[in-house]
Amino acid sequence: MSTDLKKGAWNVDEDQKLITYINRYGLSRSGKSCRLRWMNYLRPNVxxxxxxxxxxxxxxxxxxxxxxxxxxxxxxxxxxxxxxxxxxxxxxxxxxxxxxxxxxxxxTKNNVNSLPTFETENIEDIQQPANHINDFLESHFSFEEHNFTSSCTPTTNDQQSEHISDYHDIGSPGTIDDLRYFWDQLCPLENLERINNHMDHVTSAHSFIDSNNYLGSYNFYNDNDYDSSILEAW
DNA sequence: AACCTTGGCAACCGCCTCCGG
DNA sequence: TCCGGAGGCGGTTGCCAAGGT
Missing domain, CATH: 1.10.10.60 (Homeodomain-like)
Structure with missing residues (x-):
C-alpha cells in the first residue's frame, strides 16, 4: 500500500464522503474485509x-x-x-x-523465534546458567553486546527480517570449531536448545539473559579471528 | 447421471502490534 | 502511562469447479 496514505483522525469532510459512499452503494462490509479485498484483488498493479x-x-x-x-x-x-x-x-x-x-x-535459520528459548517464566531459574554462559564467553571470546531494545529491536517484521539478514551479510567472524566448542560447553545446560544443524547461521546473534537480568544478544568472536573492521562497518 | 474427492482460491478468524486519545 | 480501536499477519475454513469412480 502506498506510504503516503493519510493517517490520524478523520475530518468532517472525510466522514461525509464515507457516508455518501455507503449510502449510495450500500456496502455492508467490515473495514478488515474491505482491506483484504483491496489488498488481494482490487489495488492497482496487483x-x-x-x-x-x-x-x-x-x-x-x-x-x-x-x-x-x-x-x-x-x-x-x-x-x-x-x-x-x-x-x-x-x-x-x-x-x-x-x-x-x-x-x-x-x-530455525533466520527466524528469531527459533533462537534458544527458556521454558520458565521465573528469571531466577535461569540466572545461574546465564551467568555461567557469560563467564564462559568472557573467558574464551571477544564479544560485544547488543540489546534488543536498542540497536537490535526492529519496529516491524520487515525490519526485523532485514536486520537478521544483515547479520549474515557481514559474515561469521568465528570459526566452526569455535562454535562447536562453544556449544559443547553450552549444551549440558538445560533449557537451551542446540541448533547444530545451522551453526553457520547462529554465529553472530544469540539471546541470553545477561548479568542485569536483561534479555540481550551477544556477538562472539574467536580472538584470533576477530576483526574490528567488521564491527566498525556494522 | 449422481456422488465423491481433490485442488485452488477467496475470505474469515483470532492473535498481536501499533497508534492516537 | 493506560486503554481501546484499527491494522497487519498467519492459520484456517469454506466454496466451487474439475476430475474420477
Missing amino acids: KKGNFSEEEEEIILVSHSELGNRWSAIAARLSGRSDNDVKNHWHSHLKKRASEQNLVSGAT
Whole structure:
C-alpha cells in the first residue's frame, strides 16, 4: 500500500464522503474485509494468474530463509499478495520444497523465534546458567553486546527480517570449531536448545539473559579471528 | 447421471502490534 | 502511562469447479 496514505483522525469532510459512499452503494462490509479485498484483488498493479518459474524460485528460496512470513516473501515479488503467495505455497510449492529439502531450515535459520528459548517464566531459574554462559564467553571470546531494545529491536517484521539478514551479510567472524566448542560447553545446560544443524547461521546473534537480568544478544568472536573492521562497518 | 474427492482460491478468524486519545 | 480501536499477519475454513469412480 502506498506510504503516503493519510493517517490520524478523520475530518468532517472525510466522514461525509464515507457516508455518501455507503449510502449510495450500500456496502455492508467490515473495514478488515474491505482491506483484504483491496489488498488481494482490487489495488492497482496487483498481479493475478499463474506464477512464473522465476517467482516460484523466489518463493522457494525466500521460504527457506524466512519461513512462513508470507508478507515478507510477497514483498520480494512484484504485485503478489501475501495471500496469493501463501495459497500458492500450500497448493503447489510445499511438496516441491520438501522434495528439494528446502523446508526444514525455514523455522530455525533466520527466524528469531527459533533462537534458544527458556521454558520458565521465573528469571531466577535461569540466572545461574546465564551467568555461567557469560563467564564462559568472557573467558574464551571477544564479544560485544547488543540489546534488543536498542540497536537490535526492529519496529516491524520487515525490519526485523532485514536486520537478521544483515547479520549474515557481514559474515561469521568465528570459526566452526569455535562454535562447536562453544556449544559443547553450552549444551549440558538445560533449557537451551542446540541448533547444530545451522551453526553457520547462529554465529553472530544469540539471546541470553545477561548479568542485569536483561534479555540481550551477544556477538562472539574467536580472538584470533576477530576483526574490528567488521564491527566498525556494522 | 449422481456422488465423491481433490485442488485452488477467496475470505474469515483470532492473535498481536501499533497508534492516537 | 493506560486503554481501546484499527491494522497487519498467519492459520484456517469454506466454496466451487474439475476430475474420477
